[in-house]
Amino acid sequence: MTKHSATRPAGSAARLTPLAAGLPSSVPFTGPEELERRRNAPFAARLGANENGFGPSPRALEAMRASLDGIWQYGDPASHDLRNALARHWSCEVDNIVVGTGIDGLLADLVRLIIGPGDNIVTSAGAYPTFNYHVTGFGGTIHTVPYRDDSEDLPALIAKSGETGAKLVYFANPDNPMGSYLPGDRIAAALSDLPEGTLLILDEAYAELAPAEAALPLPIDDPRVIRMRTFSKAYGLAGARVGYALGAAGLIRAFDKVRNHFGMNRTAQAGALAALEDTAWLPHICDEIAASRQRIAGMATANGLTTLPSATNFVCMDLGADGARARAMVAALAEEGVFVRMPFVAPQDRCIRISCGPEDQMAQLEAALPRALARLDLSA
Amino acid sequence: MTKHSATRPAGSAARLTPLAAGLPSSVPFTGPEELERRRNAPFAARLGANENGFGPSPRALEAMRASLDGIWQYGDPASHDLRNALARHWSCEVDNIVVGTGIDGLLADLVRLIIGPGDNIVTSAGAYPTFNYHVTGFGGTIHTVPYRDDSEDLPALIAKSGETGAKLVYFANPDNPMGSYLPGDRIAAALSDLPEGTLLILDEAYAELAPAEAALPLPIDDPRVIRMRTFSKAYGLAGARVGYALGAAGLIRAFDKVRNHFGMNRTAQAGALAALEDTAWLPHICDEIAASRQRIAGMATANGLTTLPSATNFVCMDLGADGARARAMVAALAEEGVFVRMPFVAPQDRCIRISCGPEDQMAQLEAALPRALARLDLSA
Numbered sequence: 001m002t003k004h005s006a007t008r009p010a011g012s013a014a015r016l017t018p019l020a021a022g023l024p025s026s027v028p029f030t031g032p033e034e035l036e037r038r039r040n041a042p043f044a045a046r047l048g049a050n051e052n053g054f055g056p057s058p059r060a061l062e063a064m065r066a067s068l069d070g071i072w073q074y075g076d077p078a079s080h081d082l083r084n085a086l087a088r089h090w091s092c093e094v095d096n097i098v099v100g101t102g103i104d105g106l107l108a109d110l111v112r113l114i115i116g117p118g119d120n121i122v123t124s125a126g127a128y129p130t131f132n133y134h135v136t137g138f139g140g141t142i143h144t145v146p147y148r149d150d151s152e153d154l155p156a157l158i159a160k161s162g163e164t165g166a167k168l169v170y171f172a173n174p175d176n177p178m179g180s181y182l183p184g185d186r187i188a189a190a191l192s193d194l195p196e197g198t199l200l201i202l203d204e205a206y207a208e209l210a211p212a213e214a215a216l217p218l219p220i221d222d223p224r225v226i227r228m229r230t231f232s233k234a235y236g237l238a239g240a241r242v243g244y245a246l247g248a249a250g251l252i253r254a255f256d257k258v259r260n261h262f263g264m265n266r267t268a269q270a271g272a273l274a275a276l277e278d279t280a281w282l283p284h285i286c287d288e289i290a291a292s293r294q295r296i297a298g299m300a301t302a303n304g305l306t307t308l309p310s311a312t313n314f315v316c317m318d319l320g321a322d323g324a325r326a327r328a329m330v331a332a333l334a335e336e337g338v339f340v341r342m343p344f345v346a347p348q349d350r351c352i353r354i355s356c357g358p359e360d361q362m363a364q365l366e367a368a369l370p371r372a373l374a375r376l377d378l379s380a
Numbered sequence: 381m382t383k384h385s386a387t388r389p390a391g392s393a394a395r396l397t398p399l400a401a402g403l404p405s406s407v408p409f410t411g412p413e414e415l416e417r418r419r420n421a422p423f424a425a426r427l428g429a430n431e432n433g434f435g436p437s438p439r440a441l442e443a444m445r446a447s448l449d450g451i452w453q454y455g456d457p458a459s460h461d462l463r464n465a466l467a468r469h470w471s472c473e474v475d476n477i478v479v480g481t482g483i484d485g486l487l488a489d490l491v492r493l494i495i496g497p498g499d500n501i502v503t504s505a506g507a508y509p510t511f512n513y514h515v516t517g518f519g520g521t522i523h524t525v526p527y528r529d530d531s532e533d534l535p536a537l538i539a540k541s542g543e544t545g546a547k548l549v550y551f552a553n554p555d556n557p558m559g560s561y562l563p564g565d566r567i568a569a570a571l572s573d574l575p576e577g578t579l580l581i582l583d584e585a586y587a588e589l590a591p592a593e594a595a596l597p598l599p600i601d602d603p604r605v606i607r608m609r610t611f612s613k614a615y616g617l618a619g620a621r622v623g624y625a626l627g628a629a630g631l632i633r634a635f636d637k638v639r640n641h642f643g644m645n646r647t648a649q650a651g652a653l654a655a656l657e658d659t660a661w662l663p664h665i666c667d668e669i670a671a672s673r674q675r676i677a678g679m680a681t682a683n684g685l686t687t688l689p690s691a692t693n694f695v696c697m698d699l700g701a702d703g704a705r706a707r708a709m710v711a712a713l714a715e716e717g718v719f720v721r722m723p724f725v726a727p728q729d730r731c732i733r734i735s736c737g738p739e740d741q742m743a744q745l746e747a748a749l750p751r752a753l754a755r756l757d758l759s760a
Contacts, residue, residue, distance in 0.1 A: 013579040013604045014631045015547050017496040023637040033456040055452045064448055071619040072435045076413040101481065101643045108640055116397040137638050167395050199393040224393045239451040239646030251394045257403040258517050260488055263481045265645040266619030
């Protein structure tokens, strides 16, 4: 046994697994607060993280305020009340629902359950990077399929799953970052080609904001699909960190093997429950967001640009050029105090992605757009 | 490629990893809410989870209330403000601190970084089961050392680490469930025998409540140790889910490889920051808890029982018999409306473990104790 001095040895005692040692210390996204610190100024408009500036239901806020009196207590590790309300909402069993710290947290647990070194997944090139982060983190191999007409190409994703023997295939409906959606009956039809042993992750983070025909017309417990939902987008509770997965009871129960049982914030559970029960608020928010999408489209027109159709709370503005111009535009908007993001992959990276928001944020964007475009022309 | 019908196939598409398939769908602890649902009645006194019924600083409550206005925004994934305040508090660098969803969440990430199939850890038989849950969950092998005189036996833990080539050794100071503590200089001395390549997890969940001599007199960045701290106990914010780890910068940075970067609740970060900054509140809470420990000791005496010394916000009451009697007492107290827990392993399981709390909870306990003991004598 090697002896250390009692003061401070030079070497580290921590021996990472070979897998962990090989991972980069990377962050899937840099948060807007970090961008603000780098520029030494806050953003006047925060329109880059697809948050919902219209905010949550006042009843959710009131429920969270009231629950603070009990914040000395751990939250219910079973999320019993929220899961029961969700089971009523979805007309399914409580056993078909697991609650977690947002879709990110649920994706981590799902990937951990299914993916190890040598296992394959399929996703679209340019789709949600946090899923890829988890796959890499558990040693899986990522296979990608390009977007097709600014939409995820589900038949191609499913075909690639067969070619690679993928255990997971990721598909977001509506899609982020492009805002497009596929009618649910087309997803159901495509699933008839899903290989045995491939599970479809249907990321429905934005589904409450999509047309009714986007809904998947299959039973919640269809074992070929796990659906991911969140209170972060339409429900306006991104900072609370509440998501849930819907799926076959056997798969959902498997989360209990690995999840952080006491990881759910107590106030967040209360807020999500109240948000779900305030059924009048969601149509109101959908109206506000639809109007905001129109507002952003109008700004594009006023600046000689176009926008893509969106089934979400964000809009892709097409700058009609390439990734370099879009990156310059994101930077120019930041200099004007407006935080937006953009797709990662060509040709989608010709666009910038702008979150919807209330009028004060839209007014900031409206003022910043022509100024940012002028900056681009000056530097061109 | 096997074709499925478009309706509902019989088999599940999810293929768990061999490791995940072999894990039980178990819960490290059953929450008090679940126990209440099973008994169809709420507890009159919630004294089993070592929560802090005296509650958090009023400034923390006010900060959380105020932060709800921004709950539509994700929390800062870098926890910049909280980590900077902690760095000032500990006179260390921000790079020595990682914030997570309680010690449970941080233990999960740490185990994931270090433990894979075939790797060994050492802990005390009867120590914190959630650590073991994570180790099993990542395929590690658990080696145990018995308690000695109702304390964790650090020299034996370290010796066993050498014998097994353990990558992690777990030690709580003060200890849960027994409430004992080891002076920090004895920990520092014992570390001189720590094998090269073994990392000590020093779980200091209750450290704010312990005598000053419990503090470890070693630099925060000593690479042999990672310290785990929480806002759940002395700070009274269990439901917020905020913990942090202190250690060498290289190890702390490694958390960024695997952690759920956007997993921290925004309100919780604000509450923890305000709690930390209200430096007058913690001594007040320590006084309240010390008085409550005395109150519980007095109840034991009044019922012909004894208590063990405690450096925490809970007290072990010695029933002077065996695990069967303590289990019966836990059940009898539950029937009287008082939720407590007990150690898992003999001979510590002769005790029940009672959390400190405010006078209304203590009065419930005081009334319930003799009635519960009478139930035991009736059924004996």
